Amino acid sequence: MSESNFNGRVTDPSSLADPDPEFQDRSITCIDCSRDFIWTAGEQAFFRDKNLQNPPKRCKDCKQAKNERLSAIAAAQASGIKQRIEVTVSCARCGEVTTVPFYPSQGRPVFCRSCFLEMNPSILNPQA
Ligand SMILES: [Zn+2]
Ligand SMILES: [Zn+2]
Structure with a gap:
């Protein structure tokens, strides 16, 4: 298992322990509850690793609530779709x-x- 670096960025092994200077904790206002939450440098690095372009819009609580809403809707559809x-x-x-x-x-x-x-x-x- 070797991690290949597709974006051509060379990682210096000696700098691995340090936080990536590219990223700093950011404050984002949640679109659901309008409270500020911290998008940490670690999460930003995770987003970049996953090639995600957009920063999160919701705090963790609202994100979880949204996922629960979505799975409740999916479950309701799965059980009720035949009658509807x-x-x-x-x-x-x-x-x-x-x-x-x-x-x-x-x-x-x-x-x-x-x-x-x-x-x-x-x-x-x-x-x-
Ligand atoms: Zn929120
Ligand atoms: Zn007829």
């Missing part, structure tokens, strides 16, 4: 615009509810 699908189609028989709770297959006719029931009367009269 609503696709607007026009009925292949009468032309009426309707919505169906599924994605119609390409080339397959979709019917509005009344046409569908008319064509499939057995749905209304299930065998007892």
Whole structure:
């Protein structure tokens, strides 16, 4: 395992113990709670190593809160997406615009509810 330096910057091994003079602790105002937080020189070096261009916008608390919001939304979508699908189609028989709770297959006719029931009367009269 060797660390290759892609940006052509030569690291002098004797300077490794010192903080990188390129970076100094910076104060950033969090866009969520408007409090200032410190973006440390170490974090800035980490960002540069990861090739991240933009400084953080949120303090650690707000960043965590945001991640929790996002994963809650993802979890809600994963569990509820089947019930929430609503696709607007026009009925292949009468032309009426309707919505169906599924994605119609390409080339397959979709019917509005009344046409569908008319064509499939057995749905209304299930065998007892
Ligand atoms: Zn914050
Ligand atoms: Zn119809």
